[in-house]
Amino acid sequence: MTARRIPRPALVTAVVLAVGAALLGVLIGPAALRPDRVIAELLDRLPWVSIESGLSERQTAILFELRLPRVVLGLLVGAVLSVSGGAYQGVFRNPLADPYLLGVAAGAGLGATLVIVTVGSSSALVGVAAFLGALAAVAVAYGLGAAAGGRRTGSTLILAGVAVAAFLTAAQTFVQQRNTDIIREVYSWILGRLGTVGWREVALMAPYAAISITVVLLHRRLLDVLAVGEEEARTLGVRPERVRLIVVLAATLGTAGAVAVSGLIGFVGIIVPHTVRLLVGGSHRVILPLSVLGGGAFLVVADMFARTVLSPAEVPIGVITAFVGGPFFVLVLRNSQRTGAP
Amino acid sequence: MSAVVTRDLSVFFGERRVVHGLSVIVAAGEWLAVVGPNGAGKTSLLRAVAGTVRYRGSVRVDGVEVTAMTPRRAAAAIAVVPQHRVLPEDMTVFDYTLLGRIPHTGYFGVEGPSDVAAARRALDRLDASDLERRRLGTLSGGESQRVVLARALAQEAGVLLLDEPTTSLDIGHAQRVLDLVDEVRLERGMAVISAIHDLTFAAQYADRLLLLDAGSVVAHGTADEVLTEEAIAHFSGARVHLLRGPGGEPVIVPRR
Numbered sequence: 001m002t003a004r005r006i007p008r009p010a011l012v013t014a015v016v017l018a019v020g021a022a023l024l025g026v027l028i029g030p031a032a033l034r035p036d037r038v039i040a041e042l043l044d045r046l047p048w049v050s051i052e053s054g055l056s057e058r059q060t061a062i063l064f065e066l067r068l069p070r071v072v073l074g075l076l077v078g079a080v081l082s083v084s085g086g087a088y089q090g091v092f093r094n095p096l097a098d099p100y101l102l103g104v105a106a107g108a109g110l111g112a113t114l115v116i117v118t119v120g121s122s123s124a125l126v127g128v129a130a131f132l133g134a135l136a137a138v139a140v141a142y143g144l145g146a147a148a149g150g151r152r153t154g155s156t157l158i159l160a161g162v163a164v165a166a167f168l169t170a171a172q173t174f175v176q177q178r179n180t181d182i183i184r185e186v187y188s189w190i191l192g193r194l195g196t197v198g199w200r201e202v203a204l205m206a207p208y209a210a211i212s213i214t215v216v217l218l219h220r221r222l223l224d225v226l227a228v229g230e231e232e233a234r235t236l237g238v239r240p241e242r243v244r245l246i247v248v249l250a251a252t253l254g255t256a257g258a259v260a261v262s263g264l265i266g267f268v269g270i271i272v273p274h275t276v277r278l279l280v281g282g283s284h285r286v287i288l289p290l291s292v293l294g295g296g297a298f299l300v301v302a303d304m305f306a307r308t309v310l311s312p313a314e315v316p317i318g319v320i321t322a323f324v325g326g327p328f329f330v331l332v333l334r335n336s337q338r339t340g341a342p
Numbered sequence: 343m344s345a346v347v348t349r350d351l352s353v354f355f356g357e358r359r360v361v362h363g364l365s366v367i368v369a370a371g372e373w374l375a376v377v378g379p380n381g382a383g384k385t386s387l388l389r390a391v392a393g394t395v396r397y398r399g400s401v402r403v404d405g406v407e408v409t410a411m412t413p414r415r416a417a418a419a420i421a422v423v424p425q426h427r428v429l430p431e432d433m434t435v436f437d438y439t440l441l442g443r444i445p446h447t448g449y450f451g452v453e454g455p456s457d458v459a460a461a462r463r464a465l466d467r468l469d470a471s472d473l474e475r476r477r478l479g480t481l482s483g484g485e486s487q488r489v490v491l492a493r494a495l496a497q498e499a500g501v502l503l504l505d506e507p508t509t510s511l512d513i514g515h516a517q518r519v520l521d522l523v524d525e526v527r528l529e530r531g532m533a534v535i536s537a538i539h540d541l542t543f544a545a546q547y548a549d550r551l552l553l554l555d556a557g558s559v560v561a562h563g564t565a566d567e568v569l570t571e572e573a574i575a576h577f578s579g580a581r582v583h584l585l586r587g588p589g590g591e592p593v594i595v596p597r598r
Contacts, residue, residue, distance in 0.1 A: 218450045224437065225444055229428035234394045236497075237417030237445040282432030282477070 006289060010280045014293035018075070021297035025071035025304055030311050031062050038063060070197045074303045075296035076209040077194070077258045078268055082295025084251035085269025086276075086288050087216045090223035091244050091251075092158055099255040099269040102161035102248070106168035107137025108259040113172050113186050121185040127204070127260035133168075134256035140164050142248070157244075191316030192265035194303050201261040212254025213292055219247050223284040265299070267321045271329040272298055278332050298325075345370045345501050345533030346391060350399040353386040353557075360386045362557045363399065370500065371531040373524070375538050375548030377568075379577045383557040384537035385425065388503045391535060392422050403501055417445035421494035425505040425537075431479025435489050438478055439465055442496030464495035468522055484515035491519065495526060502527065504536035508543060516540075520547050541594040545569060565592050 026042070027035050033055065041053035041063060055063065084099035092101070111133025115125045138161075145160035176183055222243045225233045233240045258265070272295040276287050299317075302324060306317040346368040353361040361383040368374045376384045389395040393408035393416045401408045403419050411419065421442070429438070442464065443457035453461075465471045468488045473481065481489060487507065494502060504523065508516035524547055527534045538544045544551055545565035553561040553568050561568040569592040571584055585593040 221444070221447075221452070222449075224433070225441055227428070227430040227433065228438075228441065231394065231424055232422070232427060234413065235392050235417060235420070235422035235424070236441060237412075237414035239413060277432065281434065282430055283434070283437045285437075 006286050007280060010286070010290060014290050014297075017297040018293045021300040021304075022071050022075060025074065025300045026063065026067045028304055029062070029067055029307060031059070033059055033063065065198060069199045069202050070194050070303065071300055073197050073202050073205060073261065074194055074300040076202065076205050077262050077265065078272075078295040078297070078299025078302075079292040080205075080209045080212055080254040080258045080295075081265060081268040082272035082291040082298070083213055083216050083288055084255045086273035086284065086291045087219075087223065087247050087251040088269070089273060090226060090284050090287075091247050092155075093227065094158065095274065096270070097158070098266075099251060099258075100264065100266070101158065102141040102252070103137030103164035103168060104134045104252060104255050104259065105264050106165040106172065107133035107135070108256065108264065109133070109186075109190060110168045110172040110175070111136075112189050112263075113175050113182075116182050116185050116189070117175060117179045121182070121189065126189065130263075131256045131260035134259055135252065137164050137168055138248070138252045138256075142245075157248075188316065189263045190318075192263035192318040193306075193314070193316055194262055194299075195314055197261075205257050205261045208254050208257025212250045212257070215250035216247060216254075217288055217292070219243060219250075220284040220288045223247065223288075227282075227284075263318070265318050265321055267318075267325045268295055268299060268302075271321075271325045275329065275332050345372075345404060346535065347402045348387075348391065348400065349402075351387070351390060351401060352398040353383065353390045353395055354398075355386065360557050361390065361397075361554075364554075364557075364559060366552060366559075366562070368501075368533045368535055370533050371527060372550070373527060373534040373536070373548040374550050374552060375536055375544035376552045376554060377538060377541055377544050378554035378560070379580075381556075382554040384554060385505055386557075387554070388422070388505055388535060388537055391501070392416070392420050392503055394422075414445050417497065417499075419499050420501045420503060421497040421499040422503045423490050423494045423505065423507055425509060427490055429478040429481075429486060429490075431477060433478050434474070435465070435470065435476050435478065435481070435492075436461065436474045438489060439492045439496050442493040442498075445497060460498060461492075461496045464492040465489075467495060467526060468492045483510055484512075484518070487511060487515070487519050488522070491522065499532075501533045501535070504534065504538075506537055506539060508538065508540060516543065523547070541569060541574070542592070545592045545594075569594065 027038055037053045037055050040051045041055050041060060043049050044051045044053055081099050088097040088099060088101055089095055108130035111129035112126050115123055115129040119125055141161040141164040142157065145157035148156050148160065176186060222238055225236055225238045226240055226243060230240050273287055273291045276290045276294055280286050280290065302320045303317050306315045306320045309315050349365050351361060351364040352359055364387065376387060378384055386395065390397040391401055393411065408416050439461040440453055440457065443453050443460060446457060447453055465474060468491055470488045470492050473485060473489060507519055511519065520543060523534060526532065550563060551565055551568040552559065553573055561573045569584065574580060574582055581597050583595045583597050585595060587593045
């Protein structure tokens with residue numbers, strides 16, 4: 001047995017889930033596209049494959065300009081939010097840590113609100129401001145934590161994050177109260193959406209996702225070392241503060257990218273890594289790669305519900321992730337306690 | 343060859359000096375037990391040797407100053423079993439043992455077959471192979487201590503530092519752990535430095551004892567030389583009988 005590898009059945013299941021979710025995502029929608037034709041059309045786009053799918057031009061446009069970018073973005077955002085959640089939980093050794101810890105959400109919220117107030121919610125600047133707000137909040141939290149906690153221990157960072165988040169949330173509330181007409185728009189942004197998505201958002205998100213996921217996965221072994229505590233990590237030749245800084249930066253960069261294109265989608269970063277942990281064990285070598293696949297699959301499925309439940313209207317995806325994710329997570333938690341697994 | 347040499351070593355905790363100008367030599371294959379009351383500076387001494395606290399003076403391991411080593415190199419040379427360790431409850435014993443190989447792999451490295459083999463050897467040596475798939479949260483106190491020791495052995499370092507290895511173990515499990523440490527240090531020629539409260543165990547297992555009080559050396563030598571009634575009085579007014587075992591070895595028994 002090599003316990004350090006991802007158990008094959010778990011890996012296969014995760015890949016099947018991700019691919020299956022992506023397929024369902026492109027197949028299901030208000031415009032009825034025949035599954036066989038959609039699959040033929042997708043295969044036709046592969047190099048050296050040529051199949052006549054029989055889809056009309058309009059249907060092809062729906063497939064490639066509406067559904068596919070949305071599914072790809074869902075995979076990217078879901079993967080980043082879950083892997084960041086897993087990374088934060090590892091870095092801070094706190095099961096409730098999520099990608100929005102350290103003030104990411106509050107910083108993004110304030111940035112977005114300011115732009116919505118001054119320029120309007122349709123502006124492309126909303127995403128940019130959210131991104132910058134998220135990064136600035138984390139930078140301030142990190143700076144405060146470092147100043148207060150000498151060695152930058154996990155708990156001082158979290159406390160600094162709480163303080164920064166409270167301050168920024170208050171600032172955002174103040175701005176909202178002064179501009180009550182925009183509350184609705186801010187609210188809809190905060191609940192998150194993959195709605196107005198084309199390939200532009202995918203192109204925006206892809207580099208952040210690539211950097212964030214790669215860096216976090218490269219540190220999966222070292223996160224296991226942090227799990228045994230600061231002092232032991234040191235005696236194993238690891239500098240905990242350095243690992244923490246790099247991983248937090250990577251996870252935050254990915255999260256800020258996700259927030260910029262899709263708003264605040266809650267809960268994914270908590271339930272996906274924990275579900276993986278409960279099902280296949282506590283090593284980050286296993287949790288993080290499987291969270292990438294599981295998170296992508298989860299968000300694509302959630303988005304499918306968001307699009308179809310009240311069709312043609314859309315439910316905010318953040319509502320779906322919490323609504324579906326909550327009970328599902330409780331189920332996993334109960335089951336794992338009953339079987340005495342982890 | 344001397345594995346560990348400290349010269350005029352002082353360790354500070356903030357402004358307070360917790361170890362005063364300590365000079366001691368531990369040879370390869372030798373076991374030094376550091377004894378003394380709580381707060382005597384035992385753990386600080388171990389941390390200085392491990393290179394995880396700043397110190398004044400010199401600590402050399404195999405002739406190299408520990409602060410001059412990279413953290414990774416220091417970890418490959420010095421294995422530590424801390425007193426207060428964190429055992430992530432859903433990590434498997436094997437994954438945990440494999441952490442001992444971190445100093446031998448690169449920053450982004452992945453353990454190869456030789457690392458897996460080293461982890462297996464360590465578990466096997468400590469009769470813990472059957473625990474391999476268990477999660478740390480399911481282990482008993484004695485099992486945990488063997489697994490922590492296995493993680494340290496997997497480091498295959500020349501120096502093993504043990505901070506109170508028998509705390510919270512019953513007498514049988516404590517003996518088993520100390521027997522294993524003794525066997526392994528003789529097999530591998532490891533220099534062992536252990537902080538230990540139990541003076542009788544210290545006398546039975548270690549080659550030499552170092553008695554510290556308030557960071558300074560009170561006595562240093564064989565168990566017979568160190569464990570005198572007068573020296574033990576340093577233990578915050580402890581009242582003990584100093585008896586002799588069948589082989590003439592000191593046995594310390596508390597009295598009311």
